[in-house]
Amino acid sequence: MHTQNLINIIADQLPELNKSESKVAQVILADPDRATSSSIAALAKAAGVSEPSVNRFCKRFNAAGFPDFKLKLAKALVSGVRFVNRNVDPEDDVSSYTPKIFDSTINNLAMVRDRISHSIVNQVVDKLIQAKRIYFFGLGASGSVARDAENKFFRFNLPVSFHDDVLMQRMLASTGGTGDVFFFISHTGRTKEVVEVAEIAKANGSTVIGLTAPDSPLASISSVTLEVEVPENTDEYMPMTSRIVHLVILDVLATGVTLRRGPDFLPHLEKIKNSLKSTRYIKDS
Amino acid sequence: MHTQNLINIIADQLPELNKSESKVAQVILADPDRATSSSIAALAKAAGVSEPSVNRFCKRFNAAGFPDFKLKLAKALVSGVRFVNRNVDPEDDVSSYTPKIFDSTINNLAMVRDRISHSIVNQVVDKLIQAKRIYFFGLGASGSVARDAENKFFRFNLPVSFHDDVLMQRMLASTGGTGDVFFFISHTGRTKEVVEVAEIAKANGSTVIGLTAPDSPLASISSVTLEVEVPENTDEYMPMTSRIVHLVILDVLATGVTLRRGPDFLPHLEKIKNSLKSTRYIKDS
DNA sequence: CATCTTTATGAAATTTTCTTACAAATTTGC
DNA sequence: GCAAATTTGTAAGAAAATTTCATAAAGATG
DSSP states (O other): OOOOOHHHHHHHGGGGSSSSHHHHHHHHOOOHHHHHTTTHHHHHHTTSSSSHHHHHHHHHOOSHHHHHHHHHHHHHHTTTTTOOOOEEEEEOHHHHHHHHHHHHHHHHHHHHHHHHEEEEEHHHHHHHHHHHHEEEEOTHHHHHHHHHHHHGGGGGGGOEEEEOOOOHHHHHHHHOOOOOOEEEOOSHHHHHHHHHHHHHHTTTTTTEEEEETTTTTTHHHHHHEEEOOOOOOOOOTTOOOOHHHHHHHHHHHHHHHHHHHGGGGGHHHHHHHHHHHGGBBOOOO | OOOOHHHHHHHHHHHSSSSHHHHHHHHHHHHHHHHSSSSSHHHHHHHHHOOHHHHHHHHHHOSSSSSHHHHHHHHHHHHHHHHTTTTOTTTOOOHHHHHHOOOOHHHHHHHHHHHHHHHHHHHHHHHHOOSSSEEEETTHHHHHHHHHHHHHHHHHHHHOOEEEEHHHHHHHHHHHOOEEEEEESSSSSOBBHHHHHHHHHHHHOOOOEEEOOSSHHHHHHEEEEOOOOOOOOOOSSSSSHHHHHHHHHHHHHHHHHHHHHHHGGHHHHHHHHTTTGGBOOOOOO
């Protein structure tokens, strides 16, 4: 499991801190970048606590002392993951909402990165490699993800297709059988049409893979489920980030397949890349 | 343009440093990680120079002093490790390549987050709000992005469509005119078909927006360009992350449009959300 | 090659920053 | 309501960093 980001660790621990430690935490979380460049005295003053309290705070988070803590904080900031709960609000202008949306996406990715089951990724790669045919199915926003997956997996010389048409999906599911892989992408895992099609595929002996929410009907039907838990979209203004997480997971799967294929396969990928060259204007410089 | 890594800067400057500064540089380059956690005294001793020499060295590299220098060095190390040493290599297993792919995506997002021009985002939001019609065009992987954009902007009650068919694109571009917005998505900005269609759109008086690489043919044609610079995909195994960056930028634009529409518009979004409810299995719990 | 000028360097003092020890205050358990 | 445990701050002192200034080295000039 990936080491959690210091900032998130602090945020997580927040409720368990005592009064002065929590004051320190709040000041740091409010502007971590500033914290890295202030002295212990300045930070103590900003938090309204004594210097030793700040020092104790640092030690609580496994730092040798304040300077060491600052160093760790600085590193945590670079890794790009910032503090979570920054919702877009109606008063925001471009320079507020733009980073907020990036940050929220980044945070969700970091969360899934730390939680995704590697053994399940491996199982799915197995299934994909052994597949006689692969179908990527999704509706609405997940349709775009499915389409992207087709574009990606097509390069592996696998018989792959994507469908965002429910009737098409239904027909294909009912004509499939052993060796066929039906890969369902769904944010909620509760869309009736999707679940029904998955049931049909399953009934015909095909392998059903779900890239979806845990504890959903789709998850329970799937032969293997890649569980993605992205916080519900409570804020009206926040975009749905699950699509993006799904895309990255498909990137991971594609990489898994490439690696499993071994180095002999690279020339094939190169060939596909080159086939596009003639469609482009040459880069000067 | 990517800011040069501090370590590389030091290495580059090496020949121009004087005797004691160069000693300091060598010690730091030999073990930069150690340098971040040693005191000025320790480093001075290791380099066989005086403490002020180390201090002067730090100031030479635009640091406020030694502690500030250590901070910058620490940051450089983190980003260095991620960019240089985090490529997927053929020996990787699931638990290595999975976080690597997430990290590389996260890094690219963080980079664009810090570099994207807010004023251009604003300009694009303006154009989208005023548009009589919006067309999202993309080919290949960018086609999926365009499709996702349609799905997203459709909710704004704007006449929007997406096309990944070159002939369709061509026809629409030539029938468009003032008030129409053609939004082109392209990783390279050099695909001939895309550039040609953009030229046609432009010639007919439509607004052309490019979500693409800077200094590309597409960028130079566009009325407004959202420049996205994602490091070239040199590693055979690394997936292309520009798609994901593009999606997030479209999320930003959509948020901008929602905010500009004001709170009166929220019921409309709510209505669309609700329209999907009946298609889902209810969540128990 | 002597002398002046510039530049580089370090010793020591000063200042800033951090840590520790301990006592006061607060909370908790009984 | 009192003792123990925990939390917090004061103040001292230790450590680290910076500045000042003197000296040494290198370079320029006649």
